[in-house]
Amino acid sequence: MILLTPGPLTTARETREAMLSDWGSRDGAFIALTAQLRRRLLALVHGEQTHVCVPIQGSGTYVIEAAIGSLIGPDDKLLVLENGVYGARAGAIAERLGRQVSYMHWPQSAPVDPETVRAALRADPSVTHVLLVHCETTTGILNPLQAVADAVAAEGRALIVDAMSSFGAFDIDLRRTPSTAILASSNKCLEGPPGIAFAIVARQALEAAGTAASVSLDLKAQWQGFEKNGQWRFTPPVQVVSGTVKALELLEAEGGPPARLARYRDNFAVLLAGMKRLGFSLYLDETVQSPIIATFHMPKAWGLTFAAFYDALAACGFLIYPGKLTGEETFRIGCIGAIGPRDFESLLAAITSILDAKAPGAGPGNP
Ligand SMILES: *Cc1c(COP(=O)(O)O)cnc(C)c1O
Numbered sequence: 001m002i003l004l005t006p007g008p009l010t011t012a013r014e015t016r017e018a019m020l021s022d023w024g025s026r027d028g029a030f031i032a033l034t035a036q037l038r039r040r041l042l043a044l045v046h047g048e049q050t051h052v053c054v055p056i057q058g059s060g061t062y063v064i065e066a067a068i069g070s071l072i073g074p075d076d077k078l079l080v081l082e083n084g085v086y087g088a089r090a091g092a093i094a095e096r097l098g099r100q101v102s103y104m105h106w107p108q109s110a111p112v113d114p115e116t117v118r119a120a121l122r123a124d125p126s127v128t129h130v131l132l133v134h135c136e137t138t139t140g141i142l143n144p145l146q147a148v149a150d151a152v153a154a155e156g157r158a159l160i161v162d163a164m165s166s167f168g169a170f171d172i173d174l175r176r177t178p179s180t181a182i183l184a185s186s187n188k189c190l191e192g193p194p195g196i197a198f199a200i201v202a203r204q205a206l207e208a209a210g211t212a213a214s215v216s217l218d219l220k221a222q223w224q225g226f227e228k229n230g231q232w233r234f235t236p237p238v239q240v241v242s243g244t245v246k247a248l249e250l251l252e253a254e255g256g257p258p259a260r261l262a263r264y265r266d267n268f269a270v271l272l273a274g275m276k277r278l279g280f281s282l283y284l285d286e287t288v289q290s291p292i293i294a295t296f297h298m299p300k301a302w303g304l305t306f307a308a309f310y311d312a313l314a315a316c317g318f319l320i321y322p323g324k325l326t327g328e329e330t331f332r333i334g335c336i337g338a339i340g341p342r343d344f345e346s347l348l349a350a351i352t353s354i355l356d357a358k359a360p361g362a363g364p365g366n367p
Pocket residue numbers: 006059060061062086133135136137162163164165185
């Protein structure tokens with residue numbers, strides 16, 4: 001199966017093979033592997049001088065909950081920049097934790113605007129932290145990280161970045177993009193298996209953090225655990241750590257984030273050109289679309305439901321993703337994973353045959 005999803009996604013055979021061994025979680029070999037994981041992740045965003053890497057067991061949401069619960073205190077206030085479901089989810093987490101939260105909303109088709117963020121921060125000095133979703137996987141829209149980071153830093157607030165679906169593909173450089181925490185997980189652009197999330201956190205912010213309300217999702221305690229003896233506090237997903245370290249080696253061998261982004265751009269270009277030829281249209285304006293995941297309209301006139309389309313593509317070996325927009329029939333195709341433009345040529349051939357079978361001789365592409 002080729003997974004055209006935002007993760008878990010198609011991984012390289014070597015990554016899967018790296019998960020065939022057992023590891024003692026308190027053994028020296030695994031401690032060294034964990035150290036390598038932390039070092040490589042930190043180096044990817046050039047945080048060695050200022051930040052530390054704190055991995056945590058679980059999916060991406062776990063580290064978002066850990067970061068909000070550990071870095072934002074009861075007297076602090078979080079401003080969530082929301083233009084999709086992941087921003088909304090981060091806000092819901094902060095609310096559940098009893099934190100003070102305010103929101104700025106944009107339509108799901110519009111990127112966050114750094115200038116209005118700057119104005120909002122000037123207007124509300126009680127905001128201490130700002131949360132930005134770098135790539136909103138809801139639609140695939142790319143938000144302007146550098147400009148938002150500059151605005152937040154200029155106003156003297158802390159920035160938390162949900163970089164879940166951008167980390168490993170987009171170059172994030174902490175030496176020039178001021179951020180208190182960058183959050184991501186193993187199973188998106190790193191092309192690793194699911195099971196680990198991580199925070200790249202400013203050492204100072206972590207040192208200043210109080211006690212989190214959660215024992216297991218306490219970033220500071222988790223970090224202190226690694227610093228003490230190199231071990232995870234609680235049972236680590238050992239095979240996932242091994243698979244992720246292999247995936248990081250493969251990322252480096254490919255040429256790092258710029259080379260990976262270039263491959264994703266090629267994937268997206270093949271996909272978009274082919275889908276347009278078949279009569280599908282992109283939900284987002286191309287100027288704000290990232291090559292991570294693309295949302296397409298499902299043309300009503302074709303009488304094709306998502307479920308039928310999904311099943312037909314699954315029978316051809318491709319798993320696509322449902323849309324996440326309210327009020328519009330859409331579906332999503334991920335461009336990330338250990339896949340290349342040729343896989344997208346095959347996908348387009350499969351879609352063509354499905355549409356032809358549905359409306360022989362009269363379907364889209366056969367006007
Ligand atoms: C995947 C993702 C998450 C985390 O979702 P999980 O299902 O917990 O892995 C958070 N934010 C964004 C932008 C994502 O793409």
